[in-house]
Structures are given as structure tokens and as C-alpha cells.
Amino acid sequence: MWVIPGNNQTRVSKFILLGFSSDPTTSSILFIVFLLIYLSSVMGNGLISLLICLDSHLHTPMYFFLCILAMLDMAYVTTTMPQMLVHLLAHSKTISFAGCWIQMYLFGALALTECTLFVVMAYDRYVAICYPLHYTVILNWGLCIRLTTGSLVCGFLSALLHTSFTMSLPYCGPNKVNHYFCEGPAVLSLACMDTHLIEMVDQVLSILMCLIPISLIMTSYIHIVMTVLKIKSSQARCKAFSTCTSHLTVVTFFYGPGTYIYMRPNSSYSPERDKQISLFYNAFSALLNPMVYSLRNRDIKRAFLKVLAHGRVDY
Template sequence: MFPASNYSSVTEFILLGFSSDPALNRIFFIIFLLLYLCSVLANGLIIILICLDSHLHTPMYFFLSNLSLLDIGNVTAIMPQMLVHMLSSSKLISFERCWMQLYIFGVIGISEGIFFAVMAYDRYIAICFPLRYMLILNWDLCVWLVVGAWASGFFFSIFHVFFTMKLPFCGHNVINHYFCDGLSVRNLACRDTHIIELVDLVLSIFTMLIPLSLILASYVRITMAILKIKSTQGRYKAFSTCASHLTVVTMFYAPVIYIYMRSNSIHSPEKIKVISLFYNVFTAFLNPMVYSLRNKDIKAAFIKVMMRNRVA
């Protein structure tokens, strides 16, 4: 555990959430509970289908199963606490639980951003070097890429949490958010935060800009390869294999860049809460739909499992 600063007088925080109106919070509770359950069930179903169907034992679906696991972890790290606060008169969260939530959120967010770069590399190899796909993306490399993505999340998130939670908090403990977000927490500090802002900027370069640059570079090469395909059907098939990935990358990176790559002075807390829902809640809910609705292999695996259970 990262201990609180010796100069900190704050032992717990208050999360304001979305509303102080009990009736409105009950409506929000039902909506977000359904979103949470659907996200966990849909992502869990994708993981189960990939494990059960041998036709899905390929690098692409191996990476997709890890992405689904990250989505489950993301909503589980944030939404249960948020749901409890919606029905409770107390909005308190302890200092320790706050930094733990902040750390887990950082681990999953960083790992997910790197996974998108790994999945872009997978699509690059599949389209630009289809005959050498399994030779280049062998299982040893796939495992190392997955381990590297997870390890990067655990490693880089430590620095952000350590520097944030070592800040002195001198009485102000109201966080205008629905979870312990780093930006909102450090705004409560009673000393200058330029050091942690510099740390976050450096971390953002390694964990957001570099993966995003690799994704863009991969798709530049993919686009060049697709344009060389003479048949319209061949171009459409090649592009359709990337459309799902491009969609989820956009849903993830657009709100993240808007919030974390802008100056603190131009942030609106209410706007941040709404925008953060896209990468915290809605991406976990929409990712399975984006991949399953556009993916014949996933739909075929689902039908096969259902038919097998019906026969049994």
C-alpha cells in the first residue's frame, strides 16, 4: 500500500456522483445496473466462446479475449461503488479504497490502450503479410505481447498513484466525480501540483501517444496495402476486418485525449463526468456488440454452442 502523506489530514473522500436527488439517483441506479450487468455478461460470453471454440484459437481472438477481460475489470473497479452511492445517503470512500480504485483504473486504462496497439499490429500482419501471419505472430510472441501490455499497466500506474496520493490533503475532501479520478483528486491538494502534472504528461506520452502513434502507423500501412488490392470485394473484406477495431479505438481514445491531454483550467467537472462515461462504461458495453455483430466467427461460435447445449 502507498501510505498517505504525513501532512495529510484527510482519511476519506466524498464522491458527489451525478445527482443529489434521491429519485433521480434511483433512475440512474437502474440504468447503470443494467449497463453493468450487460457489459459483464457480454464480455464474459465472448471470453467463453473464444475458449470453447477451437476455430477462434487465433492471435486475433486471443487479444480480443484479453480486451474483454479488461473491460470487465474496468466496469467492476468503478461501477459497484458508484451504484452503492446512488442508493446510499453516504457518499464516503476511504483514502485507501480511493487510491486502490485509482490504481486499478490506471492499470486497466493503460493496458487497454496498449492492447489496442497490439491489435492494430495484428491487423497489419494479417492484411500486409497474410501468408506469414501465423509464422510472424506465433504463440510465444502473442503471449509476450499480452504479458507486456498487462505489465505496462501495473508498472506505469504505480507512478501516477504514488505521486497523486502522496500529495497533502488539508481538509478539502469533496470529489466532484463518480469515482476517484486522478485529475479530480489532485485538485484537492493543498500544495502546488506541477510535479505530478509533469509526471502525468510523461506517462501520457508513453501510455497514450506512443500506442496511438503505433496504431496510426499500422493503419497507414494497412490502407496502402488495401489500395493495392484490385477487386472491390477484396478491398471491402480487408477493410471490414479493421472496421471493428477502428470503432473501439475511436470510442476509447477520443474521450481520453479530450480529458487527460488538456489543461486543468479548461476542464468542466460536469462535462468530464459525462465524457468519462464513454471510456469507463459505454466502451465496455459497446465493444462486445461492435465485435460480435460484425464478426461471423463469433456469431457462428455462439450458434454452435447453443445448438450443442440444445442437443445435450
């Protein structure tokens, strides 16, 4: 700890992440489980990204956004899981104040970028199903790049605002974070001052980055459902609903737990419950995405089979 200039209070220089368990046996079991989850997430999303890059048949806006999502998921889960795995086996579970700041920022930036990207993906499905003849004109590559860049800028700037507010508060002790990584609400609960203002900022950001994207996604799918129901061919309807179901599944797993954590009052903060819930939009979400998109997508499976059969894909 260090002394705050002009003040008798001391400020913590590091945090202790309590994680899930202090029992060595339980920690060893959790290490194996989370290691398998992490490796599966990275390899699954990495494989999807590779297949989309290599197969020219997948060079469409839909798969471009899916490739971006897969790369975000790899980075997203890597901000927390490797450190958690080390802490499950190591005696010391500390993280420096600067390290906590960086982890909170990167985690928030990648999560908020995904929030925006899910809206972009919903818009892609809306254009593809409601305006199929104008799909390539409306959703040209220039617009795809701008939408992706906008998602990144929006996510990283919003996270910078949130992290700066949270980490600028005085932390005088205790310094034990009852979480497996430096998540905003868990760290905020240790601040030695009134956090009412930062809670209000969090609520505003949550509304902007959660409720608005969810509303836009639901609006897109209302129009999609109305259009699909007008399609006479049952096979075409099933194909349209199939691509939408995959997207809605990952959106639900991501937005549901995340909205609960960041939109409820800080007074209802429950460390043990929140740690478990955060796994859904962190570890399990990154694991679920490649499973949903690969198992339900014929083009991805076809590209994968080409690789297995020939060791490459045809351009």
C-alpha cells in the first residue's frame, strides 16, 4: 500500500483475487475443468476463424462478422482464464493495481464490442432475409468494415470511461476481491467512499450498451419473423429460421447474465452468485459460440470436411 498525498489514508497497490476455492483438491479439479473449457474455446473459435479465412465460399458479410466474433471471443476469454488457471494452482493470488486496471479495461472493451457486434449481425440477417435481392448492394464490404470499426471504437471508448471512473476511486483496504478476475462491480464494492455516482454512470452505460442493442436486435427479428412467415416454401422458412436461431442462442447466453450483473443495484451485489453467473457470459459464451455455429451451419461443416479430406480448402 502507499499513502495518498495530503491524506492520512493509504491506497492499495495490489489486489488479492479469492477465486472459487481455497481447498487444494477442489482447486485442482477446477483447474482441469477450466483448462479444458479455455482450450476448447480458443481452438473452436480459432478453427472457425481459420476456415472462414481460407474458404472463398465463406467470404460473405455474414461469415465476416462471424469471424470477427470468433476472434473477439478468443481475446475475451484470454483476458481472464489464463490468470484464473494460474491462481488455482499458485499460492499467491495477487494482481497489481495496474494489472487490475488493464484487465478490467480489456474485458469491458471486448465485451462491449461484442454487444455492438451482435446488433450488426442481427442487421446482417435482417437485410439478407428481408431484402435478399439487394443484400450485396446494401451490405457492401465498405459498410462491413465501417460497422466493425464502429463496434470496436464504441466498445473501447465506453470501457475506458467505465474503467477510469471505477479505478480512480480511493481503495484504502481491504484489498481482497471476491472474484476470479477484476470485474467492475466486485472491485467497486471495495472502494472506501460513496459509490453512488459511479453506480449512476454504470446504469447509464448499461442502458446504452445493453438495452438499446437488445431493443435493436428484437426489432430486427420481429421484421425477420414477419417476412419469413410470408415465405411459401417450408424448406426456405426452416433455413431462414435456422440461421436466426443460432444468433439468438448466443445473444441470449451473452446478454442475459451480463445484463443481470451490470444493471442491478450495487446494494444487491452477491459475490458467490455473481462469480458463477459471470462464467456464462465469459467462459461458457466463448465456448458455446463455435459449437452453435459449427453444428448448425452446413457451410462451416462443409469447409471443415474439405480440410479433413484434402488438408486444404479450394479458393
